Amino acid sequence: xxxxxxxxxxxxxxxxxxxxxxxxxxxxxxxxxxxxxxxxxxxxxxxxxxxxxxxxxxxxxxxxxxxxxxxxxxxxxxxxxxxxxxxxxxxxxxxxxxxxxxxxxxxxxxxxxxxxxxxxxxxxxxxxxxxxxxxxxxxxxxxxxxxxxxxxxxxxxxxxxxxxxxxxxxxxxxxxxxxxxxxxxxxxxxxxxxxxxxxxxxxxxxxxxxxxxxxxxxxxxxxxxxxxxxxxxxxxxxxxxxxxxxxxxxxxxxxxx
Amino acid sequence: xxxxxxxxxxxxxxxxxxxxxxxxxxxxxxxxxxxxxxxxxxxxxxxxxxxxxxxxxxxxxxxxxxxxxxxxxxxxxxxxxxxxxxxxxxxxxxxxxxxxxxxxxxxxxxxxxxxxxxxxxxxxxxxxxxxxxxxxxxxxxxxxxxxxxxxxxxxxxxxxxxxxxxxxxxxxxxxxxxxxxxxxxxxxxxxxxxxxxxxxxxxxxxxxxxxxxxxxxxxxxxxxxxxxxxxxxxxxxxxxxxxxxxxxxxxxxxxxx
Numbered sequence: 001x002x003x004x005x006x007x008x009x010x011x012x013x014x015x016x017x018x019x020x021x022x023x024x025x026x027x028x029x030x031x032x033x034x035x036x037x038x039x040x041x042x043x044x045x046x047x048x049x050x051x052x053x054x055x056x057x058x059x060x061x062x063x064x065x066x067x068x069x070x071x072x073x074x075x076x077x078x079x080x081x082x083x084x085x086x087x088x089x090x091x092x093x094x095x096x097x098x099x100x101x102x103x104x105x106x107x108x109x110x111x112x113x114x115x116x117x118x119x120x121x122x123x124x125x126x127x128x129x130x131x132x133x134x135x136x137x138x139x140x141x142x143x144x145x146x147x148x149x150x151x152x153x154x155x156x157x158x159x160x161x162x163x164x165x166x167x168x169x170x171x172x173x174x175x176x177x178x179x180x181x182x183x184x185x186x187x188x189x190x191x192x193x194x195x196x197x198x199x200x201x202x203x204x205x206x207x208x209x210x211x212x213x214x215x216x217x218x219x220x221x222x223x224x225x226x227x228x229x230x231x232x233x234x235x236x237x238x239x240x241x242x243x244x245x246x247x248x249x250x251x252x253x254x255x256x257x
Numbered sequence: 258x259x260x261x262x263x264x265x266x267x268x269x270x271x272x273x274x275x276x277x278x279x280x281x282x283x284x285x286x287x288x289x290x291x292x293x294x295x296x297x298x299x300x301x302x303x304x305x306x307x308x309x310x311x312x313x314x315x316x317x318x319x320x321x322x323x324x325x326x327x328x329x330x331x332x333x334x335x336x337x338x339x340x341x342x343x344x345x346x347x348x349x350x351x352x353x354x355x356x357x358x359x360x361x362x363x364x365x366x367x368x369x370x371x372x373x374x375x376x377x378x379x380x381x382x383x384x385x386x387x388x389x390x391x392x393x394x395x396x397x398x399x400x401x402x403x404x405x406x407x408x409x410x411x412x413x414x415x416x417x418x419x420x421x422x423x424x425x426x427x428x429x430x431x432x433x434x435x436x437x438x439x440x441x442x443x444x445x446x447x448x449x450x451x452x453x454x455x456x457x458x459x460x461x462x463x464x465x466x467x468x469x470x471x472x473x474x475x476x477x478x479x480x481x482x483x484x485x486x487x488x489x490x491x492x493x494x495x496x497x498x499x500x501x502x503x504x505x506x507x508x509x510x511x512x513x514x
Contacts, residue, residue: 042309042344042345042346043344043345043346044344044345044346044381044382045307045309045344045345045346045347045348045381045382046345047307047345048305050302050304052299052302059324060320060324063317063320063324067316067317067320087299087300087301087302088299088300088301088302088303088304089299089300089301089302090302091302096353096354097353097378097379097381099379100379100380100381101381102381120377121354122354122356122357123357124301124302124354124357124358124359125301125302
């Protein structure tokens with residue numbers, strides 16, 4: 001199993017605090033030592049850092065931790081390999097351009113016998129995850145050759161995820177840089193932080209941050225993670241089949257498949 | 258104008274020496290202060306570092322300089338903006354997946370009134386360069402829906418580049434991680450280093466490297482750059498219309514359009 005990290009915020013926000021907690025699970029407090037990756041959107045651009053080595057030992061991870069990148073949407077992932085060898089091409093998150101935007105995707109779980117239909121988007125590596133991402137994008141493109149609002153797209157996204165769920169475990173995060181979509185089949189949790197902000201303490205490292213000192217009163221920041229990252233806040237657990245859609249930190253749609 | 262850097266090698270090779278020279282031109286010894294980027298292939302994976310700030314001042318550039326990534330194919334670029342504002346989405350190199358491989362592209366020059374046909378690949382940012390890259394990939398995909406060897410692809414690549422040349426300056430580097438293609442309309446230079454290796458001295462920084470100590474006798478490493486990066490070696494200048502194709506450090510095809 002792998003671990004996911006997602007963020008949606010209404011102002012460019014740095015994810016260093018959550019990232020620090022997640023990275024500990026990559027070989028130190030957790031077993032996910034087969035690579036990690038994180039994608040930060042900056043405007044329409046996507047900045048992707050990935051490493052096929054354990055995040056707790058990764059030079060690139062230390063670089064990211066020293067360098068506070070502010071973003072409204074972030075997708076991160078640490079990997080414990082099950083399908084596909086450990087390599088950069090098999091490291092989440094994956095990205096493709098669709099409709100003139102970079103889409104970014106990370107998956108936690110495993111799909112049995114997943115054979116994607118041949119389509120426009122093709123996997124570069126060997127993971128079931130990247131194959132599912134390409135399959136999903138091929139469906140979206142086939143259903144909607146021209147860009148549509150994400151709300152019109154939702155039924156296609158949810159139907160695809162529900163189908164993949166029939167083949168195994170499919171917790172995922174997906175974004176085009178504007179919205180952030182999640183699907184849960186086993187494990188996912190969320191927290192939305194807004195004024196009045198308080199202190200938060202990481203479960204996996206001896207780090208506490210006082211969000212009051214780091215935020216403005218109008219900030220709204222939602223974090224999604226496979227497991228709660230802090231132990232003094234109330235996280236909401238997703239149930240199997242739950243999907244959510246976020247924009248600027250707020251949930252704009254949700255449901256159960 | 259911008260500056261290009263490309264490498265093709267028969268063994269994973271670090272580009273730190275050349276990168277160090279190039280980065281100086283991003284705001285220190287050169288005027289290219291509107292961003293920089295570099296893509297390293299690792300197997301089929303592509304590691305992309307980009308920053309819309311001057312490379313000489315870039316924290317990410319310093320990280321890359323401290324962290325010797327070894328690769329057989331590299332494409333780098335420093336930018337002096339002419340078309341499109343300074344942003345991550347407008348920062349070279351650009352990447353797209355085609356035929357299950359990540360293609361990477363960087364452009365030096367400017368195209369007047371470049372309007373890409375609407376196609377499958379669409380630009381995310383506002384540069385003429387990314388629009389031309391998408392146009393080129395759309396042509397390749399239209400001509401060859403299924404993967405073909407690059408030698409069969411060459412006439413399509415060369416014809417497209419020759420056409421873009423009619424709209425302005427189009428020096429470019431393109432790769433799928435296996436081969437490296439270049440096209441020159443004004444300025445590009447190449448050097449192939451092989452045994453016996455000697456010392457090389459950067460033009461833009463007080464740095465000398467003894468490649469003899471850093472290489473094995475069978476290594477073959479070709480570097481392409483807008484301007485020669487060293488002042489004690491013999492670089493070969495490309496003429497307008499010259500194109501070259503490299504694999505594992507060796508030129509496998511070349512011609513003039």
